[in-house]
Amino acid sequence: MSEKNIVLHVADVHKRFGGLHALADVDLQVEEGTVHAIIGPNGAGKSTLLNVCVGRIKPDQGQVVFAGEALNNHQPHEINQLGVSRVFQTPEIFADLSLLENVMIPAFAKRDGAFRFNASAPVSTQKDIREKAEAALEDVGLLNRRNVEAGSLSRGDKRRLELAMCLVQNPRLLLLDEPTAGMSRHDTNSTIDLLKRIKSRGMTKVIIEHDMHVVFSLADKISVLAQGRIIADGTPEAVRANPKVKEAYLGEEQT
């Protein structure tokens, strides 16, 4: 490995579900400021890996170290407070709230997350938070619909909203679970553009994706996961040339 600053280190993680060895000895290092893609066939354990990173699943063995801190005993909200935000495979948004509220809430998290009885000043007077939220909505192109109820959005727009909810927190590490699944080619391209734009902000990203077009236009590094193991690791060119990868993945499921 190079001398670069490792922001996320998944160290020898094992996870079993009954007889299924979902993650077997997974070791992954993500450098600060890079886009690190994780690819692999269905059922390879990609989502499990992300779940381990955000504290949704506890590993049986090994640990996840974020910015020098082991995450094993952290609650999901504590992990987020450390600077890890996540976009889910099926968008997790506040369906009954307006888009603006959806994005304002994450903007409050840094200050109010642990708990704050914040009832003296109404939401309408929170100018700074509101401006932050509007900027994030602008980033994803949803600003003109800020007062719409989030549940009424299309699936693609929900994904973009969720992305805005993560971006507004300006996390150190952003985990994206198939951010373009179910999107039209046009929406996919605009999401790629968006992710490229925010790349310049120095945010580290781990991205799970099926769409090779997305992976190869964004990723600095790629890890290939198959049957719970990392079978290849490296730059896009190296991974593309790796015969093991071709066999396990690219050969049968290139999109």
Added chain:
Amino acid sequence: MFKGLSRNDLILLVGFTAFVLLMPIILKPVGAAYPALMQKFCIFGIFAIGFNILFGLTGYLSFGHAAFLGVGSYAAVWSFKLFTMNIIPAIFLSLFFAAIFAVVIGYVSLRRSGIYFSILTLAFAQMCYNLAYSVLTPLTNGETGLQLTLRDPRWIDAMFHEPGAGLPRATLFGLDTSGGGLGGFYLCAVILIICFYISMRIFRSPFGMMLRAIKSNQNRMRYTGFNTRPYLLAAFVISGMYAGLAGSLMAATDPLAGAERMQWTASGEVVLMTILGGVGTLVGPVVGAAVIKYFENIFSSFGPDTLHGVFSFLPDTIEDALVSFLSLFVGEGWNLTLGVIFVLLVIFMPGGIIEGLRRLWVIFTRKRDGGDAIPAATHPQPAE
């Protein structure tokens, strides 16, 4: 003090205040303008507003809020017995004890969500009921209920004046609140307005927004960096304190406390009130409370005799059959009527009375604009 509230909210607040204070005039035509009933509207309004802060905002359905109501009542009566007939200490004592009970019950119950949370709160409330009914008889006077007696010490009052003959009345610095007059009503009315204002502030605050977000998607809330448990507990304790306050006002307007106030039917009633009026709306719970108490008052006073009077124009056989059927629904059985109303409402007007009025308003205004579609009603969300 009113900074940041929108114009609509201010109008609502002013309108609400005016309506509540003018109830003795406004409610004359419907025959509800006597203090004992109006103060019931206010007290149950407070109870329901508080319940709505928990259920309406977070979606956690508590089936044990009557426990806090009972605790509030007992605390207030003990304050009357031990310290003074002034209601101020009684109210603070009620709030204090209700808050303590709410912290303990909430802390345990909130470890679960959905139906399990409801069952836990119900279990706690039944425990409180049984404690009050039998186990803690020295403290609650069991079945008879806690009442004032001539032998009560009333230490603070005794310092200032000789006890008079007969049982004293609860007062607010000389204003008689338990005499069944307008004093009790105006006390409850003013407190109701304050409670309404506080609830409005909570609804519009970031805290309220967090609670709505928890209702909408608690999972997302956790992965967004929020520790949801303290938020839920705060909402639970606030709503418990509202219930305690309502309980203490019951005692302030009629200084006794009985275990039946803690029974599960009382907990169920506040759920009905909130749903009937409109879950998650500001005025809905008060409307629901008033409607239920109003109809309870009417239907429970009906007996077979009244019904015979109404249907006397029919032939005797039909009259007797009809009366014996309908008398199931009045008097003691008025809850049956309530059940029927409730079923109809949940099916045809799922958002409650307020949502129904809003839909009517939309139809009304759309017609003039020549519009067509009516937006779908927002259905109440199940907890998690």
